[in-house]
Amino acid sequence: MSQPRVERVDQVREQGTGAVATQFLRELLGLRREKWGNLWGYVFIAPAVLLYFVFQAWPILRGLFMAFSDYRWLIPQTHGWAGFNGLANWVEMFRDETFWQSFLIAVKFSLMFVPLTLILSLLTAVLISQINNGFSAAIYRVIAYMPVILPISIGMLVWVKLFDVRFGYLNVLLQDFGMANPPNWLGSPKMALYTMVLPTVWSKFGSWTLLFLIGIYNINREIYEAARVDGASGWRQFLNITLPLLKPVFTLVLVLGSGVVSVTEESMLLFGGTTGGPAESALTTGVYLYRTAFIHGDMRMGYAATLSLFLGLVNMLITVFVFTTLRSERA
Amino acid sequence: MSTRITRRTFLKMTATGLAGAALAACQPLPAPGATGTGAPAAEGKVVRIILPSWATGEIPFDTTARQFNEANPGVNVQIQTDFEGWETKVLAQISAGKVEWSGVGIASSASSSLPRWILTGLVQPLDDLIAASKEKGAVDMTTDMLPTLRAASTHDGKFYGIPYSFENISFNWRTDYFDAVGAKEAPKDWETWLSIAQEIKKWGADKKIIPSAFIEDLDASVGSLIYGSLDQPFDDNMILKWDSPEAVEALTFYKKMVDGELTPPHGFDGWLDAYYAGQLASVQAQSSRGVWGQLSFGTDKVTTSPVPTRDGKPHAGTPFWGNCVAVLNKAPNAQEALDYFAYTMGPQNVDFQKTVIKTGKTPVYESAYKAIINGDPQFKTYAWMNDMRDQVDHSVARPFNNYFSIQDTYYRKYIVQLVEPGSTMTPEECAKHILEDSQAEIAKQKL
Numbered sequence: 110m111s112q113p114r115v116e117r118v119d120q121v122r123e124q125g126t127g128a129v130a131t132q133f134l135r136e137l138l139g140l141r142r143e144k145w146g147n148l149w150g151y152v153f154i155a156p157a158v159l160l161y162f163v164f165q166a167w168p169i170l171r172g173l174f175m176a177f178s179d180y181r182w183l184i185p186q187t188h189g190w191a192g193f194n195g196l197a198n199w200v201e202m203f204r205d206e207t208f209w210q211s212f213l214i215a216v217k218f219s220l221m222f223v224p225l226t227l228i229l230s231l232l233t234a235v236l237i238s239q240i241n242n243g244f245s246a247a248i249y250r251v252i253a254y255m256p257v258i259l260p261i262s263i264g265m266l267v268w269v270k271l272f273d274v275r276f277g278y279l280n281v282l283l284q285d286f287g288m289a290n291p292p293n294w295l296g297s298p299k300m301a302l303y304t305m306v307l308p309t310v311w312s313k314f315g316s317w318t319l320l321f322l323i324g325i326y327n328i329n330r331e332i333y334e335a336a337r338v339d340g341a342s343g344w345r346q347f348l349n350i351t352l353p354l355l356k357p358v359f360t361l362v363l364v365l366g367s368g369v370v371s372v373t374e375e376s377m378l379l380f381g382g383t384t385g386g387p388a389e390s391a392l393t394t395g396v397y398l399y400r401t402a403f404i405h406g407d408m409r410m411g412y413a414a415t416l417s418l419f420l421g422l423v424n425m426l427i428t429v430f431v432f433t434t435l436r437s438e439r440a
Numbered sequence: 441m442s443t444r445i446t447r448r449t450f451l452k453m454t455a456t457g458l459a460g461a462a463l464a465a466c467q468p469l470p471a472p473g474a475t476g477t478g479a480p481a482a483e484g485k486v487v488r489i490i491l492p493s494w495a496t497g498e499i500p501f502d503t504t505a506r507q508f509n510e511a512n513p514g515v516n517v518q519i520q521t522d523f524e525g526w527e528t529k530v531l532a533q534i535s536a537g538k539v540e541w542s543g544v545g546i547a548s549s550a551s552s553s554l555p556r557w558i559l560t561g562l563v564q565p566l567d568d569l570i571a572a573s574k575e576k577g578a579v580d581m582t583t584d585m586l587p588t589l590r591a592a593s594t595h596d597g598k599f600y601g602i603p604y605s606f607e608n609i610s611f612n613w614r615t616d617y618f619d620a621v622g623a624k625e626a627p628k629d630w631e632t633w634l635s636i637a638q639e640i641k642k643w644g645a646d647k648k649i650i651p652s653a654f655i656e657d658l659d660a661s662v663g664s665l666i667y668g669s670l671d672q673p674f675d676d677n678m679i680l681k682w683d684s685p686e687a688v689e690a691l692t693f694y695k696k697m698v699d700g701e702l703t704p705p706h707g708f709d710g711w712l713d714a715y716y717a718g719q720l721a722s723v724q725a726q727s728s729r730g731v732w733g734q735l736s737f738g739t740d741k742v743t744t745s746p747v748p749t750r751d752g753k754p755h756a757g758t759p760f761w762g763n764c765v766a767v768l769n770k771a772p773n774a775q776e777a778l779d780y781f782a783y784t785m786g787p788q789n790v791d792f793q794k795t796v797i798k799t800g801k802t803p804v805y806e807s808a809y810k811a812i813i814n815g816d817p818q819f820k821t822y823a824w825m826n827d828m829r830d831q832v833d834h835s836v837a838r839p840f841n842n843y844f845s846i847q848d849t850y851y852r853k854y855i856v857q858l859v860e861p862g863s864t865m866t867p868e869e870c871a872k873h874i875l876e877d878s879q880a881e882i883a884k885q886k887l
Contacts, residue, residue, distance in 0.1 A: 181885075183559045183842060201884075253692070275710045276717065284590050296709040298856060381656070384849070388856040406885035 155391035180411035182402075187411070198415035209386070213398040215420075216304065218372060221306045224312075226366065230314040231355075234321030235347065250322065257315040265378035267296065268308040294380060297359060305391050306401060309375045319361050324358035325351065360435040364428050373399055394420055399426040451687060459758055471644035484514035485773045487780060490530075493521045498799045499604065504784040504792065505640035515773075517780045517827060531562060532770050541661040542777035545765035547601055550592035550837040552845055554601045554764055555810045559842075565598035569778040576777070577610025577710065577786020584787045584805040586829060589762045592837045602784040602870035604792075608832050609664040610811035611745045613732035614737070617649060626722075626745035629752040630693050637702040640721045652701045653711035654694070655724045658724050659759035659844070661707060665690035667756040667836070668749030678839035679882070682875035691858065691867035698859040707858050713752075731800025739821040757835025777808075788852065794819070802828045843882050850877040 121132045138148060145151070178192035202208055234252050240246040256264060271277050272294035278292040294304040307427075328351065336346050373395030377383060383400040385392025394416060404411035491501060496519060496686050507515040520541075534738040535540045544563065547553040557563045570578050576809035581602060582590055593601040611626050616691050619622070621639035637651035644651075654661035663692060666673050681687055696708045704714060715729075716719040716736060723729060730744030747758055765785070786794055787805035793812055795805055803809065803827045809829060812819050838844055 115558045183556060185561070223788065242460065273710050273713055274705060275719075276713045289594060293709060294706050296705055384656075384852045388860070399851065405843050408842075409884070 111191070150334045170419065172414050175411050175414035177415075178411045179409070182408035182410055183409055188263045192411060194411070198412050200420060201412065202415055207389075207392075208394070208397060210389075211392045212420075214391065215372070215393040215395070216308065218309075218391075221303070223307055223363075223366065224371075225306065226310045226314045226317055226408065229310060230317035230362075233318045234325055235351065237372060238325040239320060250319070253318045254315040255311050257314075259314060261374055262378055264312050265308060265375060268311075269379060272304060296337050298386070298388040300384035301399070303378070304387070305372065305375060305379055308379065309372055312375065313366070317366060320358055320362055321355065324355045328354050335388055338361070356435060360431060363431045363435075372396075446541035449818070463630050465559040467601060470593060474651065484516055485518045485776050487515060487543065487773045487776045488541040489519050489545070489765075489777065490515065490522050490526055490541050490778070491545045491765075493517060494772045495546050498793075499795060502691060503508065504789075505854045506781045508780050511783075512776075512779070515776050515779075517776070528564065530768060531666075534561065537770060539768055539770045539772060540583075541657055541768055541819065542771040542773050543765060543767055543781065547764045547766060548761040549589065549603060549764050550759075551761040552842050554766070555840050556842055557597070557766060558595050558600050561769050563600055564769045564774065565600055565766060566773070567599050569767060569775055570782070572775060573779050573782055575779045575782035575786065576599070578782035580787050580805075581782055581785075586804055586805050586806065586818045588760070588832055588835060588837065589804050590811055592762055593764060595840060601762065601764030601766045601779050603764045603804045605796045605799075606762045606804055606832060607728055607801055607834065608727040608828055609660050609667075609724060609747055610730065610831075611724055611747045612725040612727070612733060613720060613745065614720075614733070614741060614745065615743055616741050617644065619669075626743075629748050630750055633748045634693075634700075634702070635697065637697065637721075640702070641700075641702055644721070647719065649719055649721055649828060650711075650714055651721050652697060652751060653703050653714070653720055654707045655711070655723070655725045656708045656852065659838075660850040660854065662687075662690050662694050662820035662851065663757050664724060664747050665750075667692060667758050669755060671755050673756045673836060674839055675878075677882070678841060679875070679878055682871045682878075686750065688871050689887055691855075691870055693750075694855070695730060695859055695867060706856055727802060727825075728800035729851065730820075730824070734800075735800065735819070744824045744828070748825050754831065754834060757831050758837050759838065760832045763801065795880045797822050797825065843878075845884070846885075847874065847878045850874045853877075 112329070121128050121333075174193075177195060179187050179188045179194045179197065180192045237246055237249045237253065240249065262383060271279055274280060274291075274293045274296055279294065292300050294300055332350055332354075332361070333346055336350060341349070372393050373428040376385065376391055376393055376396045377399070380386045380391065383396055385396050385406050398413040398416040398420075402408060402410045474636060488693065489501075489505075501519045501636050508517050510514060530541060531542070544557075547557050549561075570582060571581075579774050582599060585603070585604075589603050589606055590599065593599055593603060593820050594622060613626055617640055618626075621636060621643050623636045623639075627633035627636055633652070640649060643649070657663070663680065666680055669690055670681060670684065673680055675681050689819040696709060697703050698705075704711050710725060711720060715723060715733065718737065724747055730742055733742035736742075746754075749755055765781055767781075773852050783789070787793070787807045790808075790811065793805065793808040793815075797812060797819060799807070804814070809826060811820050813825050854865075854870045854877075855874045858867065860863050860883065867887050
């Protein structure tokens, strides 16, 4: 039979103040444990939570505030609360022709980039999945994934060399085939945006391929065998088995990769800086806001944060649309 | 005895491990990017200096740090390569009042980076530090320096950035190709340039030689042409005088060169590959590009001259910039950092000046011209640097603001439209667009 509570309290009191304080803490922790579970768990996740707040939550909150301020890097008086300017940045954004031009370019680019990458990665994944030899399949997987791990600066430098108007392999090849004046791939305002699609697809499709491959490898092989027995052709199997069963992967891929792609790094590497290509023909929103924040004049980071937030909101809407459309099939 | 670990034991072990890790983390570590200059152990006054890798690759800052440390017991200069976001980190440290680094480089004076560093409070004035320095070359640094470069590093009467070299836009040309069409000298004016270029085009048609090229930047192309047309290229608002007849004439000349296929497409597409392939006869670019050519083809094949101007007169000279180092605001051991810079880059360090010259960058001290370029027969091939010094000596510095980049952006946008095949844009329209867009963007910068 347990000791009455009054007696236990008296015993602790007799041991002195230190014992009372210790007991108090024990009681407190005990009560909390009933509600919150094992408190040690919180201790263990504390470093991760702290890091999240410092490196994720705080920059997001700070960025949110900056989007409503006239923060200029070169003018310290605009930093902090003094720079708060309400909706002025948003009004400016809606009147900013260059921004809308860059937004349209980014949308146009995305409309080429997303379907192309999707088709190419799906096709590659299906082809690799058809290889029965495990070693050979692994080699192809590595080849497909290689552009993802290659530093983007090196990858784009190679493409710049390939596209060189005078000495690029592509134009030398075209000249060998008799084309007297091959295109100025990266230099012509008419070509630059389309030219930028290819290196970007190349650098990104590897990760999408891997996701599709995981999806394909998870499809039960017996379904294909049953379809074969029923006389279904390879194409029919792809249409009626592979594609429907890959819908969860499509959701993941589209959520991760769709939206208005800002292609900032690719553009800056292909066209050498923040020019946005010849005559700004490939000036995407990412490059425009980078230029606003880090290159021009007083470095208007507040306004750039507004543009960035707007782009984030648009992409959030697209993500919601993708989720809503493919929700029933979500993994 | 049971070998199982109880929860209590596990927690004790974890806590001990974490405490150990925390203690280890408190121990001072070498800052990221430390190159290990062979300095004595981190005792005494530690002077950390951030420099970009291209600078440490071309100039032996590491070696001079080691020599300086040996000559100054108790001082430990460490050269560290810069890293992503260093500027933000240093500014945060300055706000917090505890700065880890003492010196920094490389900023371009008469350009955007040194004004930015000064305006953001990243760097401090050097006048008092120079006056207090006991290093041999410290005082001579400013007195021996070319006046235009000293002025370009000065803001509100205070001196901020010590240039170790300068560059200016120049005419880098293949003497053998020019010689083949009878041109023994670089053209002095645009008319001569145009006619020589046409001759070279005819002469080099079989080898696909391009007579001339520009670099894409405003300052290396039409900006230089405007400098070469006007005595004062900037208006009261510190913008290039785009609405002047001379600026339109500069654009017209540029278009004539491109339309006549005397340059690569747009004036610059693929110029560097063509240059290295021996298919480019001349390029208007910074003077170090001439040395690149000399290294590839020989010192007798490539040389550098002042840029041709509209009428052969010097006018405003050419855009130029000093490659500067500076001392950080609230830097620890600021005096020692300055002493190190004076020891390394001061005019008394002849070996350092020689190294700078060999990289193709032009020295900043009068004494280096006298003693090395004109005094040492081994440096005869760099005699062209005298012309660069003379040109920079009367050149107009860029205004002290960060607006040149804005004009550069709009210049790049419209110059392509002007010279694109089939373009109907006139030079007047091009100049008007550049000016209006620049003014609109600059207006946004003003509070």
